[in-house]
Amino acid sequence: MNFLDEVPAIRRIETSRDDLFAIDVVGHVSAADGENLFGLLEAAYALHPRIDVLVRLVDHDGVDWADIADETLKQGAIHALEHVGRCATIGEPDWIADAQRFLPSSPPIEIRHFKAEDEAAAWQWLAAQPIGATASGAPT
Numbered sequence: 001m002n003f004l005d006e007v008p009a010i011r012r013i014e015t016s017r018d019d020l021f022a023i024d025v026v027g028h029v030s031a032a033d034g035e036n037l038f039g040l041l042e043a044a045y046a047l048h049p050r051i052d053v054l055v056r057l058v059d060h061d062g063v064d065w066a067d068i069a070d071e072t073l074k075q076g077a078i079h080a081l082e083h084v085g086r087c088a089t090i091g092e093p094d095w096i097a098d099a100q101r102f103l104p105s106s107p108p109i110e111i112r113h114f115k116a117e118d119e120a121a122a123w124q125w126l127a128a129q130p131i132g133a134t135a136s137g138a139p140t
Helices: 031-047 070-083 096-100 116-125
Strands: 010-012 020-026 051-058 084-090 110-114
Touching: 010 031, 020 031, 031 070, 051 116, 070 084, 084 116, 096 110, 110 116
Parallel strands: 020 051, 051 084, 084 110
Antiparallel strands: 010 020
């Protein structure tokens, strides 16, 4: 497959809240996908000084962390600490322990993991709803 023909692994989810940054992470996340994600987050921070985040993992197949610039990762962690209030992750794997390695021992971000079958609870915890299509393409 041609690189330009590949489908991005990071896909925005429209929500009922302007200050909720919600994404599907589908399949394998390349370094380019990761860099794009950090850019999307920066845009969200520019619009809203405080945001919540929802990450729905769909057939997740790893991330090329080693290929993402160290400066990007460092700035991403700093900016998350400055701007993110709550973060819900849905699906497998539960990567909260990995994420916490990038954060201080008592991060100001409240992070919760939800199993795929508990997705409705994640949306409720963030007081939001998805708008439009789901990861499978079905309307919500």
